[in-house]
Amino acid sequence: MSDRKVTKIGVLTSxxxxxxxxxxxxxxxxxxxxxxxxxxxxxxGYNGMVEDDIFKMESRSVANIIQRGGTILKxxxxxxxxxxxxxxxxxxxxxxxxxxGLVVIGGDGSFxxxxxxxxxxxxxxxGLPGTIDKDIAGTDFTIGFDTAVNTAVEAIDKxxxxxxxxxxLFIIEVMGRDAGYIALxxxxxxxxxxxxxxxxxxxxxSVIASLQEKEKRKKLxxxxxxxxxxxxxxxxxxxxxxxxxxxxxxxxxxxLGHIQRGGSPSCIxxxxxxxxxxxxxxxxxxxxxxxxxGIQNNKMHYTPLENAVKAKQKINEEWxxxxxxxxx
Ligand code: F6P
Numbered sequence: 001m002s003d004r005k006v007t008k009i010g011v012l013t014s015x016x017x018x019x020x021x022x023x024x025x026x027x028x029x030x031x032x033x034x035x036x037x038x039x040x041x042x043x044x045g046y047n048g049m050v051e052d053d054i055f056k057m058e059s060r061s062v063a064n065i066i067q068r069g070g071t072i073l074k075x076x077x078x079x080x081x082x083x084x085x086x087x088x089x090x091x092x093x094x095x096x097x098x099x100x101g102l103v104v105i106g107g108d109g110s111f112x113x114x115x116x117x118x119x120x121x122x123x124x125x126x127g128l129p130g131t132i133d134k135d136i137a138g139t140d141f142t143i144g145f146d147t148a149v150n151t152a153v154e155a156i157d158k159x160x161x162x163x164x165x166x167x168x169l170f171i172i173e174v175m176g177r178d179a180g181y182i183a184l185x186x187x188x189x190x191x192x193x194x195x196x197x198x199x200x201x202x203x204x205x206s207v208i209a210s211l212q213e214k215e216k217r218k219k220l221x222x223x224x225x226x227x228x229x230x231x232x233x234x235x236x237x238x239x240x241x242x243x244x245x246x247x248x249x250x251x252x253x254x255x256l257g258h259i260q261r262g263g264s265p266s267c268i269x270x271x272x273x274x275x276x277x278x279x280x281x282x283x284x285x286x287x288x289x290x291x292x293x294g295i296q297n298n299k300m301h302y303t304p305l306e307n308a309v310k311a312k313q314k315i316n317e318e319w320x321x322x323x324x325x326x327x328x
Contacts, residue, residue, distance in 0.1 A: 018144025027277025
């Protein structure tokens, strides 16, 4: 707990955008104004702090954005902020406006920056988990995951229709450089036969053996959902092996890509973003500083930024068992 009084808050979005970031910005702005604080938007993540692209926000600055994907503050992965000189410039730009509290909406890379910055320049920072990957520990939800996974499910359902019409095997790649949550959830929800994720070693031989067994019993429509960061190498790699070992199988690859990052946020993402944004300001006001605001078991949960950057959300073993049993 800190008894330092926060009077002016800066808010930024950093790293990959995620649907619901706008709802979070809106909540931070409106809660700050409700408490009589000044609130400033920082453009393009930490770049805006370094380059002094900072503007004062009013209630109307966030009108009509709750339903929009992307982020009105824009986002970036800032190279300058990795250097001390960049962070010092960023601090000077905040200081000249009297900004003495920061809300960073992003993933663990963004929290790393916030942690370093708060330590070096003694500006309290609050992290809000904004990432489609859901790879952050200390929260059951991250802003954008629900929308992204629903986008993936909608797309995979469509692929299943055409797979079924042609008796084809589809290998579908979803996002997740280091995390398999989008693959796991969308794969289970669409009845995929195999789900390959970075958190588990891919046993390609056993995938092939299982497909061969299915081929024998004339089960020709099969979906494999692969996270882009799967250690075996993504959908193209899997397809290469399948085609090599099973030349008679009609296999196609579909890479869903960035459509998973865009679009209007789901109701769940709007709700958690609003709730987390509200609590971010409450944290700054009540002296709960340098934490990530999360939700666990429907209650607010605060993780020190130090821990938020270290711990990854683990894949529950039960899910893996469910995948295996339901796809048999
Ligand atoms: O934001 C997370 C994420 O969408 C990952 O799932 C993906 O690997 C990465 O960002 C892609 O980043 P970029 O848009 O910079 O290529």
